[in-house]
Amino acid sequence: MSLSKALSSDGKILTIQIKGKFDFNLVQLFRQAYADIGNSTDKVEIDLRETDYMDSSALGMLLNMKKTLGSSVDSIRISNCQPQLKKILQISRFDKKFDID
Amino acid sequence: MRILVVDDQKLNRDLLKIMLEQQHYDVVTACNGIEALEVLDSGPVDIVLLDVIMPEMDGYETAPKIKQRSKDVYLPIIFITSLDDKESFERCLALGGDDFIHKPFDKIILTAKIKAHSRTRKLSLEAQKQNRLLEYHNNQTEREHDIVEHIFNNALENQHDFPDNIDFHLSPASMFNGDVFLVAQSPIGSLYCMLGDFTGHGLAAAVGALPTSKVFYTMVNKGMAVSDIANEINTLLVKLLPGNMFCAATIIELSSSGKSVSAWLGGLPDAYVINQHGNVLKTLESQHMALGILETHEFERELIHFEVDSTMRVVLATDGIIETTNDKEEYFGEHRFIDLLAEKPSISCDDIIHHVTHFAQGEKQQDDLSIVLFNCLQIPQQKGEQESYSPLPFNMSLSLNSTQIKTTDPVLEIVDVLTRISGLRAHRSDIFLLLSEAYNNAVDHGLLGLDSDIKNQEDGFLEFYQQREAALNSLQGAMIIVDMRYCPTSLCLYFTICDSGNGHKSSASDGMSLSREHGRGISLLEEIAEHVTYNASGNQIEMCYKLT
Numbered sequence: 089m090s091l092s093k094a095l096s097s098d099g100k101i102l103t104i105q106i107k108g109k110f111d112f113n114l115v116q117l118f119r120q121a122y123a124d125i126g127n128s129t130d131k132v133e134i135d136l137r138e139t140d141y142m143d144s145s146a147l148g149m150l151l152n153m154k155k156t157l158g159s160s161v162d163s164i165r166i167s168n169c170q171p172q173l174k175k176i177l178q179i180s181r182f183d184k185k186f187d188i189d
Numbered sequence: 190m191r192i193l194v195v196d197d198q199k200l201n202r203d204l205l206k207i208m209l210e211q212q213h214y215d216v217v218t219a220c221n222g223i224e225a226l227e228v229l230d231s232g233p234v235d236i237v238l239l240d241v242i243m244p245e246m247d248g249y250e251t252a253p254k255i256k257q258r259s260k261d262v263y264l265p266i267i268f269i270t271s272l273d274d275k276e277s278f279e280r281c282l283a284l285g286g287d288d289f290i291h292k293p294f295d296k297i298i299l300t301a302k303i304k305a306h307s308r309t310r311k312l313s314l315e316a317q318k319q320n321r322l323l324e325y326h327n328n329q330t331e332r333e334h335d336i337v338e339h340i341f342n343n344a345l346e347n348q349h350d351f352p353d354n355i356d357f358h359l360s361p362a363s364m365f366n367g368d369v370f371l372v373a374q375s376p377i378g379s380l381y382c383m384l385g386d387f388t389g390h391g392l393a394a395a396v397g398a399l400p401t402s403k404v405f406y407t408m409v410n411k412g413m414a415v416s417d418i419a420n421e422i423n424t425l426l427v428k429l430l431p432g433n434m435f436c437a438a439t440i441i442e443l444s445s446s447g448k449s450v451s452a453w454l455g456g457l458p459d460a461y462v463i464n465q466h467g468n469v470l471k472t473l474e475s476q477h478m479a480l481g482i483l484e485t486h487e488f489e490r491e492l493i494h495f496e497v498d499s500t501m502r503v504v505l506a507t508d509g510i511i512e513t514t515n516d517k518e519e520y521f522g523e524h525r526f527i528d529l530l531a532e533k534p535s536i537s538c539d540d541i542i543h544h545v546t547h548f549a550q551g552e553k554q555q556d557d558l559s560i561v562l563f564n565c566l567q568i569p570q571q572k573g574e575q576e577s578y579s580p581l582p583f584n585m586s587l588s589l590n591s592t593q594i595k596t597t598d599p600v601l602e603i604v605d606v607l608t609r610i611s612g613l614r615a616h617r618s619d620i621f622l623l624l625s626e627a628y629n630n631a632v633d634h635g636l637l638g639l640d641s642d643i644k645n646q647e648d649g650f651l652e653f654y655q656q657r658e659a660a661l662n663s664l665q666g667a668m669i670i671v672d673m674r675y676c677p678t679s680l681c682l683y684f685t686i687c688d689s690g691n692g693h694k695s696s697a698s699d700g701m702s703l704s705r706e707h708g709r710g711i712s713l714l715e716e717i718a719e720h721v722t723y724n725a726s727g728n729q730i731e732m733c734y735k736l737t
Contacts, residue, residue: 094416097476097491105414109601111625115654133494137377137412141601141618143625144710152650167444168412170377172618179716180709189446 093121099128105135112145122153130162137168147180154185163187190307191215191233195225195251196240196269201292205238205269208296209303222246222254229258235310236303238290240269241281249284256285261320263313265306334364334392341365341395344402348372354380354443356562358538360554367394368507368559369436371405375412378445378570381405382563383418385438385480386457386507390557397436397481400425405440415442416490419453419480423488426481435481439473439505447499447567451492455479458511459523461504462497467531471495473503497565504530509558510541513549521548538562578612578736583675591667594632600625603671610675613682616736619717620682626710627686627730628671633657635690635728636667680736681719685729692727 090107091114104121106114122132134150136142154164165187166177177188192214194205206216217234219225221243228234237255241248252266267288268281278289288302348357348370357370367390371383383405387394401422408418419440426436437456444450454460456479462471477489497503506526513521529544530536538560545558585607589599604621608614633639637660643649672685715721718732 094490094492097493101494103414103492103494109621112629112654113598115651119651135414137375137379137414141604141621141625143622143629144713145629147709147713148644148650165449167449168377168379170618172616176618176622176713176717179713189444189448 091117091121095129099126101131101133102129103133103135105138107138108140110136110139110142110146110149112149115145115149118149118153119156122157125157125160131165132157132161132163133165133167135167136170136173139173140170142173142176144180147176147182150182150186165189190235190310191217192236192238192303193217193219193225193228193234194238195219195222195243195248196238197221197243198240201240201269204294205299208294208299212300212303214303220245222248222251225251226254226258229255234264236306237264237266238269239266239286241272241277249280252281252285262317263309265310267302267306337365337392341398344399345369345371350374351380351568354564354566354568355382356538356564358542358558358560360542360558361390361395362509362554362557363391365390365392365395366398366557366559367391368509368557369395369398369401370559370561371402373406373409374568374570375409375442377412378568379412380443380445380568381409381415381418381440382505382561383438383440384457384505384507384559384561385436386509386557386559387436388434394434394557397426397430397434400429401436414492415440415451415453416492419455420485420488420490423480423483424485427484430481435479437475437479437507441503441505441563443497443563443565443568445568445570447565448496449494450497450503450565451494453477453490453492458506458508460506461527461530462495463502463504463530465500466534467536469527469530470501499564499566501565503561503563503565505561505563507557507559509554509556510545510560512556513545513558514552514555515548515550516552521545536562575615576612578677578680579610579675580677581610581675582677583610583673585673587671589669589671591664594636594667594669595661595664599671600628603673607673607675607682612736613675616682616734619734622717623684623714623732623734624671624686626714627684627732628669630693630710630730631669631686631688631690631728632661634693635688636664636669637661638690638693682734682736684732684734687729690728 091104093102093104095102102122102125167189169177177183182188192209194202194216196202197220202218206218209216217228219228223246239248239251248268255264255266265287266285267290268286269290269292271292288306290299290302351372355372359366359368359370367387369385374380385401387397404422404425405418408421439452439454439457439460441450441452452473454473454475455477456475460473461469463469473493476491476493511521511523511526529541541560542558600621603624604617607620608617637657639653639657639660643653643656668689670687674683719735720733722731723729
């Protein structure tokens with residue numbers, strides 16, 4: 089379980105990548121990852137390519153982020169989901185609030 | 190030096206033998222051509238002194254036969270003659286004679302001639318030895334090249350696996366290509382490709398392709414991010430390559446939906462995103478130094494991201510294309526390249542190479558030429574094979590006491606053990622979700638009696654987990670029992686999670702609400718599981734999960 093973040097070359101896209109397990113153990117780290125987001129960043133991408141597990145606490149954290157960032161970013165994309173995690177996001181109707189790739 | 194003296198007159202033979210032996214030559218003799226050939230067949234001879242007129246087989250007949258026997262190395266034939274007419278000289282030369290010595294023999298002339306011919310003979314022997322060595326090395330190199338070529342072909346095999354998405358052309362300037370093109374699909378379906386150009390060309394440039402491809406394929410198989418792949422290959426190349434060698438490269442990933450591209454650009458010429466008419470929509474300039482230069486701690490991982498649709502193509506090329514020159518020493522250049530892309534709709538790599546070759550007008554290809562046209566189409570995901578389900582009925586049970594509940598986060602470990610049962614690994618995310626929701630509910634609400642409403646307040650989410658930690662610290666005399674059963678006949682997993690708390694009400698009746706940060710767990714669990722039941726006192730949950 090770990091979290092890493094990276095800014096794109098032009099500074100516009102913040103990518104947060106979560107490895108292994110996405111659950112309440114990451115609550116602080118996850119919040120910090122987007123806490124100091126700059127004005128020039130208009131997109132956040134949550135890259136779940138290496139995320140094997142998530143539960144409802146992860147969903148809560150994502151919604152929390154959405155609430156905190158509000159309109160300061162244009163979009164929040166959840167990308168590279170493994171099929172089972174995509175199903176969880178769909179069951180939770182996250183496609184209504186997030187851009188799921 | 191071994192000298193063969195062929196003369197039918199004993200006097201001449203003896204005279205020459207003595208004169209030559211005084212000069213420390215090894216001398217053998219023969220009385221006629223037939224004997225001479227026998228001597229030649231029985232051992233090496235370096236110079237032949239051959240009389241012209243002899244019984245049995247004369248010098249004229251013998252000379253060509255001697256030359257025939259020594260095709261590879263120069264074997265000098267010096268005719269011994271008393272004839273002095275031009276015609277017989279010419280005849281001797283035509284039949285393979287290299288020189289003449291006249292009777293009566295002059296010691297000084299004989300010595301000088303033998304010396305001169307033995308020098309030539311030595312040089313010829315030396316040359317033959319070197320030729321053999323060269324031939325041996327040539328064969329060796331050829332065999333090694335065959336082996337290396339075989340390895341390269343196998344290592345770079347799946348370039349052709351995605352014909353709808355990828356059109357490419359690689360033409361090396363020599364047998365081995367210093368340009369490398371790799372393609373692979375990740376388990377979640379995204380398509381990666383890497384175009385790299387190692388310094389120089391030929392085998393020395395190509396060797397880096399093997400370890401690079403290994404890292405690339407391994408990491409794509411794990412679905413790693415482009416920045417991680419670039420970083421890993423850089424680390425490898427810094428370690429492997431000599432200081433003056435590196436690999437300019439572009440690595441791109443097209444998401445499985447075909448909608449977005451991430452790219453790491455290090456040192457190759459501009460890449461382009463073009464539309465179906467071939468017009469450039471976006472120029473992708475190199476952002477970083479080539480791979481294999483910067484140490485890992487200074488490596489720049491930044492990517493660029495952009496959206497694409499199915500009409501778009503990404504064009505990648507190494508500098509071989511734009512640096513192709515014609516007979517006027519003009520470069521093909523970026524402008525010609527961009528114009529060429531728009532020359533006709535859906536231009537192919539073959540079209541482009543055709544144009545570039547035409548431009549070069551027969552000038553020798555200086556560098557490896559590589560071009561890739563990457564169509565941004567959604568790619569069908571390769572279905573992984575479902576492992577067969579175990580026929581054995583497994584049971585597993587854990588009773589966790591307060592200490593274990595406080596100090597461990599057992600869900601993932603339980604999932605790891607459970608998914609060792611054949612066939613369950615594919616369901617690991619679902620199994621994790623069910624256990625995580627049920628277990629955390631048992632801890633949070635059953636044992637600790639926390640109120641999820643806190644989560645609705647400003648920063649309540651963090652607050653909730655801080656309260657949880659505090660409450661957990663003072664937990665005493667509690668217990669959670671987790672029971673799991675795998676039934677191979679119904680292909681179901683049954684879970685029972687029971688806690689020693691006073692029972693709590695599930696909030697499932699609230700349903701799915703996106704505006705609240707809690708209560709989602711139970712609803713989610715009920716969607717994923719086939720059945721969920723609670724006991725009357727509310728401290729036990731039973732779930733059934735269907736594997737098929």
